[in-house]
Amino acid sequence: MDKIINLQVWQMAAAYIFILLLLLIVRLRGIPREKEILLSTFRMTLQLVLTGYILVYLFDHPYPLYTIMVIAAMEVFAIYNIIKRIKIKLSNKMKRIIAVSMVTGTLSSLVFFVLVVMSVSPWYDPRYFIPIAGMLIGNSMTGISLGVTRLTDGMSMQKNLVETALMLGATPKAASRQIVNNAFDSAILPTINSMVGMGIVFLPGMMTGQILSGTSPVTAIEYQIAIMLGILGSVALTVILFVQLGYKTFFNKEDQLIFDEQ
Template identity: 70%
Template structure:
């Protein structure tokens, strides 16, 4: 089966959906037209630039290019997490966010590429970059949710935590419930996505493979593997964050310290 190419005209016609949203927002009096317009322009420009970049990288496969692109992905994801979280974050907590993202995503990515799909050569960009993007992107969302829930939870339950500390609890014991709630909130979107996958919706990667002419069964095999890799990456990055992150709210004397 040949892939159906989209002409420029067909692509432009797809922007009708943006116009529909703009009309709805205008009629409902919701002031988000500017945001939608900016988001649409940014998406279009960014994807076009990435498309040309990936076309070059795929044609000139080199480990340096792959490593540089992964580094940019990681840096941008960390920056995006810090930008998303509206509450105040300490310098130590920001450092933990970076460590958790790098450690969790890279460990999961390397395991997935070398053990699960056994990629050769290791830097093959056609596999390395798209898979890295999915793992890093989902982990970024998970960490963002975990950061907000942990930070707000500890700040909002300051009195209860300090009471527990005065009664002899360790910081780990005093913050246990908040840490568990932060972890649960962070992984829930991934679990919900897995529950509805295949019945409620077809994932983007699977849809792309089918549209490109791949067998649906092959697409399913890859999608199952990718989804399990995403689950592992999100779980690992979030557990690293919450386990290390809550400690930044306490000093060496086990006292709660909030900047």
């Protein structure tokens, strides 16, 4: 096996030079981002350090309850971040739909991937279950955030078209079909675009990490292909659940548009 390079403390510290470079650039350009950059850097460092120690403990104590607790915490945090990211005020019903879509889409994809694609045994092995869950949930979180934004923007900007279709006898589903399709398309596009450039324009983080840790590039590629397909499936399932349920919150029981009440 190739020699693995373990980074020393001074080498890790040297990497923060890039943050100083970014701070210098935004300061010279007069862009007020210094506080946000410093805060995000601090949070990233603290969160990853804590995560590292937690994972070491979990890997040494592989119990089903621990794995389930971690996945539950990841789902809650992801749902919270989605709701927090959205600039407009969301109804409680919309928030519930976001939560249901995230949990249903990501967990069903995760279980299938771990049990069928990876055939992990035992199924709760945190060394596989938690990292895979993180990639599926993280990407689905981004996808559904885009879906929420595009759906609400579409219903707002095309309100007159939807109301006209309703007056002509169209059902809410038919009147909002194009908006729902556009929201779904916008939400999955970043994942598709990342797949297009993968392997030629850039090497994904998971694959790069495995190669740096001494894994054969061919083995790393096999894992990367599998996980990218799993991510695509998770994002697609999560987003389609959301848009198919989410558009209904813009209509009342009489099939009237109620966007202003959102």
